[in-house]
Structure formats: structure tokens, C-alpha cells
Amino acid sequence: MRVGIPVLDELLKEIPKGKTLTYYIDPEVEGDVFAMQTLFRNLEDGYRCAYVTSTMSPDSLRNRFREFGWFVDEFENFSIVDAYSHYVGAESKERYVVRDPTDLNEYDRVLEKVLEENDLVVFGSLSTILDICGEKTLDRFEEWREISDSVLVSNFTAWPYPEEVLERVKELSNAVVTIGGIHHRVVLGHYYGILKVDWTKVRGKAVLFKVVKPGGVRAYIPKILVTGPYNAGKSSFVHAISNRAISVDRLGTTVALDHGKVEYKGFTIDVFGTPGQERFDPLLRVLGSEALGVILVVDSTKPETFPRAKQLLEKTTRFGLPYVIAANKQDLPNALKPEEIRRLMNLPDTVPIIPTVATKGVGVYEVLDALIRLLIGEGYGESEGEAREGFEGS
Amino acid sequence: MIMRIDVLGIDVDSNNIMVLGPPLVGKTILVRTILKEKVCEGFGGIYVTTKDTAEGVLDWFGRFGVEGVKVIDCVSKTIFSDAPDTEDVKRVSIMDLTGISVRINGFLERYLRSGKRDVVMAFDSVSTVLMYMNPHTVFRFLHVLTNRIKSFGAFAFYTVDENMHDERTVAMLKQLFTGVIELRDNGDRRELRYVSPSLRTEWREFTISGDVLEVSS
Numbered sequence: 001m002r003v004g005i006p007v008l009d010e011l012l013k014e015i016p017k018g019k020t021l022t023y024y025i026d027p028e029v030e031g032d033v034f035a036m037q038t039l040f041r042n043l044e045d046g047y048r049c050a051y052v053t054s055t056m057s058p059d060s061l062r063n064r065f066r067e068f069g070w071f072v073d074e075f076e077n078f079s080i081v082d083a084y085s086h087y088v089g090a091e092s093k094e095r096y097v098v099r100d101p102t103d104l105n106e107y108d109r110v111l112e113k114v115l116e117e118n119d120l121v122v123f124g125s126l127s128t129i130l131d132i133c134g135e136k137t138l139d140r141f142e143e144w145r146e147i148s149d150s151v152l153v154s155n156f157t158a159w160p161y162p163e164e165v166l167e168r169v170k171e172l173s174n175a176v177v178t179i180g181g182i183h184h185r186v187v188l189g190h191y192y193g194i195l196k197v198d199w200t201k202v203r204g205k206a207v208l209f210k211v212v213k214p215g216g217v218r219a220y221i222p223k224i225l226v227t228g229p230y231n232a233g234k235s236s237f238v239h240a241i242s243n244r245a246i247s248v249d250r251l252g253t254t255v256a257l258d259h260g261k262v263e264y265k266g267f268t269i270d271v272f273g274t275p276g277q278e279r280f281d282p283l284l285r286v287l288g289s290e291a292l293g294v295i296l297v298v299d300s301t302k303p304e305t306f307p308r309a310k311q312l313l314e315k316t317t318r319f320g321l322p323y324v325i326a327a328n329k330q331d332l333p334n335a336l337k338p339e340e341i342r343r344l345m346n347l348p349d350t351v352p353i354i355p356t357v358a359t360k361g362v363g364v365y366e367v368l369d370a371l372i373r374l375l376i377g378e379g380y381g382e383s384e385g386e387a388r389e390g391f392e393g394s
Numbered sequence: 395m396i397m398r399i400d401v402l403g404i405d406v407d408s409n410n411i412m413v414l415g416p417p418l419v420g421k422t423i424l425v426r427t428i429l430k431e432k433v434c435e436g437f438g439g440i441y442v443t444t445k446d447t448a449e450g451v452l453d454w455f456g457r458f459g460v461e462g463v464k465v466i467d468c469v470s471k472t473i474f475s476d477a478p479d480t481e482d483v484k485r486v487s488i489m490d491l492t493g494i495s496v497r498i499n500g501f502l503e504r505y506l507r508s509g510k511r512d513v514v515m516a517f518d519s520v521s522t523v524l525m526y527m528n529p530h531t532v533f534r535f536l537h538v539l540t541n542r543i544k545s546f547g548a549f550a551f552y553t554v555d556e557n558m559h560d561e562r563t564v565a566m567l568k569q570l571f572t573g574v575i576e577l578r579d580n581g582d583r584r585e586l587r588y589v590s591p592s593l594r595t596e597w598r599e600f601t602i603s604g605d606v607l608e609v610s611s
Binding site for chain 2: 025027028029030031032054055056057059060063084087088125127128131132157159160161183185186187188320
């Protein structure tokens with residue numbers, strides 16, 4: 001059985017019989033699509049698949065599948081376990097019905113049959129069953145695993161439950177895939193990564209993704225903007241951090257875009273350098289609309305350009321993006337120190353200002369590190385979660 | 395961070411405000427009136443409805459010529475399973491708290507990326523959610539939501555029916571809010587006041603006529 005999710009398919013290979021996989025989801029991230037995609041992939045492969053719905057009616061669930069272009073009703077090997085309708089006082093026409101979704105014994109009765117008759121059983125929201133039936137749900141889940149050699153896949157929304165509950169959920173599964181958000185005022189981006197798996201060896205990776213309709217989960221490469229005043233050293237910066245980079249130049253200055261591809265600590269990032277001249281400012285809006293962060297390069301020897309630098313910062317970060325300052329040309333006489341730049345530009349203490357010499361590659365990766373830490377938190381690169389070690393687009 | 399609400403004649407100093415009062419006292423019209431005022435001033439507006447369909451909500455705002463309110467409709471899916479989403483209307487089941495949370499964040503992200511930082515949200519009503527889910531579940535959901543509203547810098551108003559839930563539940567929920575608009579009905583007059591750790595207004599009489607709420611000066 002396959003997972004059906006980009007990158008995870010290559011990493012996890014096949015899910016062996018009798019194993020459980022949990023999608024462990026940030027409460028603000030659209031993560032239910034993961035288990036749906038796993039189910040649909042296996043429906044297409046001819047496996048008998050059942051979906052336990054606790055948060056929406058069977059018809060709404062079918063419509064939800066349809067939004068992604070997955071017409072589950074065309075498959076005879078698909079069935080719904082309706083654990084919703086009776087909870088809201090509605091009737092159900094489904095083959096499997098949990099008549100009292102507040103009673104775990106009723107789940108036992110229904111799931112025994114479901115697990116015997118299906119190769120894959122997906123719990124659309126294990127956390128909702130936990131919310132309704134209490135923590136004993138997790139004991140029962142352990143028992144349900146033993147009923148047959150069906151594969152169990154669950155969505156679990158990681159609300160702020162007691163820590164022991166969250167840990168138990170992870171322990172109960174043979175594989176846990178975290179689905180997280182990049183938080184900065186709002187959730188600006190989403191990623192997934194393998195937290196644990198016991199049937200194959202996997203190095204921790206995290207993949208940025210978007211949910212597209214139709215289509216489902218699609219991995220993508222994040223975009224970072226490098227901006228700054230004219231002649232601050234943006235092109236040098238982009239070339240210094242990129243494995244591959246091109247610039248469109250005329251008379252030695254950038255008139256269109258710098259573009260670089262950065263492979264760093266497992267991250268794959270598209271870097272776009274914006275031209276510094278004001279006539280190109282309308283480009284910033286287009287570039288900023290999908291970017292995840294901004295690096296502002298300033299010429300540390302030219303404080304007279306700082307007002308323009310601030311203007312560029314305002315234009316690009318009006319999207320609410322996190323940003324880092326590269327205090328460039330630190331090798332030149334009269335280069336201002338980062339703290340002097342902070343004072344002159346009136347920047348908050350929380351904004352990282354990193355000294356750089358872009359032409360020699362000095363400090364450029366420290367800038368990237370600082371931005372990555374802003375994007376995915378202080379846990380980056382530490383043992384807390386292997387999944388946070390890096391991004392990878394497909 | 396203080397926000398003036400002219401129609402009520404009060405300042406509020408909390409990002410997350412509980413609107414607490416007995417059933418039928420006018421909580422819904424109060425939060426709609428606040429949202430209407432703020433959207434007219436240029437704020438972004440989000441309305442989470444658990445009692446009325448998106449069409450009902452948009453119709454109400456439309457009667458005042460107010461457009462652009464984003465609605466999360468937790469009603470329609472219970473009635474019509476194929477009720478479609480639009481750019482500004484997202485429909486989720488009331489049982490799907492993750493879905494509600496994701497849609498709110500989606501609207502906030504859209505406002506952020508369009509450069510709009512001033513946003514007001516109405517959540518009408520928490521009491522309906524409590525009819526379906528236990529208080530601890532609702533608390534966890536609201537814990538995530540109130541933190542999001544605070545980190546965005548938005549203002550949100552959550553209606554709660556007084557006397558419909560036990561005291562423990564209301565006390566637990568109150569921990570999440572740093573301001574409360576209290577409403578009461580004394581038989582012949584209705585009154586409201588705003589209470590927070592640093593602000594406390596006098597009780598002020600208000601009247602409701604049709605769709606219009608007015609506070610006595």
C-alpha cells in the first residue's frame with residue numbers, strides 16, 4: 001500500500017500490512033486532505049478502503065473528495081463509516097453506521113466488521129473521537145490495531161491536549177507524519193515531515209506544500225526575496241549563496257531579476273533578487289505575493305541609502321513577511337556596525353542584522369540561517385524534531 | 395492597543411472579547427453592528443456564524459450597503475451537503491473545529507497579504523459550539539484561535555449565552571478573554587457595559603429597533 005503523497009512515497013516506500021500511520025496536524029493547517037489522498041491512491045490500486053467520518057456528513061465527505069477531483073463513489077471498493085449522522089440527529093444510509101458516536105463499545109462493534117472487510121481504514125479525525133469519547137479512545141485504538149492486518153491511517157489534530165495525550169498518540173503509531181505551519185502573524189506556509197517510522201530508515205526531511213483543488217497535496221519550493229537599494233550588493237549576495245544563479249544585467253547593474261537556487265542544510269530554496277531602482281518597484285508586489293521571507297541588503301558605508309532601504313522593506317514586508325538585514329560591505333573603511341545601522345534605520349531589537357561581505361561570501365549563510373530560524377522557529381537544526389531539519393521541494 | 399467603537403460609545407482594550415448576555419438580549423445584532431462600523435471604517439471583517447447561513451449574514455450587511463465581509467458558515471453544511479464555497483464564503487460543519495480554524499487563518503492570511511492589518515472578527519456563537527462539543531474541546535479550540543487573533547493584532551468578539559452553560563464552563567472560557575461586553579435585560583430596559591482589567595464602563599442603556607442597535611448617550 002502506498003502513501004500517495006509526494007516525497008513521502010519515496011521515503012516510506014510501501015506501508016506494510018498491519019501498520020498504523022498518523023498524520024499529526026497543526027490545528028491551523030488544512031491537513032485532512034493527507035489521509036484522503038492516501039485513501040484515494042489505494043482505492044485506485046484496488047484496495048478495499050473505508051473512511052470513518054466524525055466531523056461531516058457522508059454526503060459532505062463525498063463532496064470534499066470531489067473538490068480534489070477524487071470521485072470515490074465510482075469505486076465499489078470504497079465505503080464510509082458514518083460516525084457523524086447520529087451524533088447530530090440525522091439518519092444514515094451508509095453501509096457502516098456508528099449509531100451512538102459517544103459510545104466506544106459501539107465503535108468496537110462497527111469497527112470489528114470494518115477492519116475485517118477492508119484493507120485500509122482511515123480515521124478522518126481521531127482527535128474528534130477523542131474529544132467526544134475521552135482518553136479511553138486511545139486504549140481502544142490500540143485494540144483496533146490488533147483486530148486484523150488492515151492498515152490504519154489517522155488524521156490527528158494536535159490541539160493543546162495534555163502533553164501525555166500527545167505523546168501517547170505518537171507512540172501508538174508505527175509512523176507519524178507531522179503537518180505543520182510556518183507561523184508569522186498568520187500561518188504563511190505549510191510543511192510536512194516524517195517524525196517517526198519503524199519499517200524503514202529515513203533521514204528527517206520537511207517538505208513545503210500547498211493544497212490544490214483539484215489535485216490535493218503538492219510539494220513546492222519556497223521563495224525568498226533579496227532586496228535593497230541600488231548597488232548595495234544584492235546580486236553578489238544571490239550569487240554567493242546560490243549553487244546556480246543568473247542575473248539579467250545591463251551596464252553592470254541588474255535590470256530585471258537575479259535568480260538563484262540554494263541547496264543548504266537540506267533546504268531547497270528559490271532566491272529572487274529584485275532590482276534596486278524605483279522604476280522596478282511594481283515588481284515587488286508580484287514577487288512578494290508568494291514569498292516566505294525577505295533579506296534586505298544594505299551598503300554599510302552609505303547611510304544616505306538607508307531611507308530607500310526602509311522604503312523597500314516596507315514595500316516587501318507589507319505582506320507580513322519576516323525579514324533579516326544583511327549589513328554588507330563590512331570590509332570597506334567606514335562601514336557602520338550592525339547596531340549603528342539598527343539605530344539609524346530605527347529597527348526593532350528583534351530584527352537580525354548580520355555583517356556580510358557578499359563578494360567574498362562572508363556572513364551570507366548566517367543571514368540565511370537567521371531567516372530560516374524566523375520561519376520555522378528556534379527548534380531548527382536541533383534534536384526536537386528531525387522533520388524540522390530541512391525543506392525539500394519535489 | 396485600544397479600539398474605539400463609536401456606536402457603543404466605548405473603547406475596548408483587548409484583542410479577544412467575550413460578549414456575554416442572556417438569550418435574545420441582542421448579542422448577535424451587537425457584534426454585527428460593531429463589524430458593520432469597522433468594515434465601513436476600512437477594517438477587514440470576518441464573521442463566523444453558527445446560527446444563520448452565510449446568505450442570511452450577507453443579506454443583513456447588504457441592507458446597510460456593507461460589502462466585503464468574509465463569512466465562515468457553520469450552518470449550511472448541516473442542511474445542504476453540497477453548499478458551495480466562494481472566495482468570501484467558506485462552509486464547514488460545526489463539528490469540524492479544525493476546518494473552522496483553517497478557514498479563519500486563510501482569511502487572515504489573505505488580509506495580511508493584501509496589506510490589511512486592521513481586522514475585526516465576530517464569532518457568533520460559542521454557545522452553539524458548546525452544544526455539540528464538550529467544554530474542554532471548545533476551550534482548546536478557542537485557545538488556539540484567541541492566540542492567533544492576538545498575534546495578528548485583530549479584534550474578535552465571541553458571543554456566549556449566559557445561563558445556558560454551567561458556571562464552571564463560563565469561568566473556564568473567561569480565562570481566554572481579557573475583556574467582556576456584558577449585556578443584561580432588566581425587563582423594561584436593556585443595558586451593556588465593557589469590563590477589562592484596566593477599563594470598566596458604566597452600564598449604558600441600549601435599544602434595538604429592527605436591524606438597528608442604539609446606545610443612549
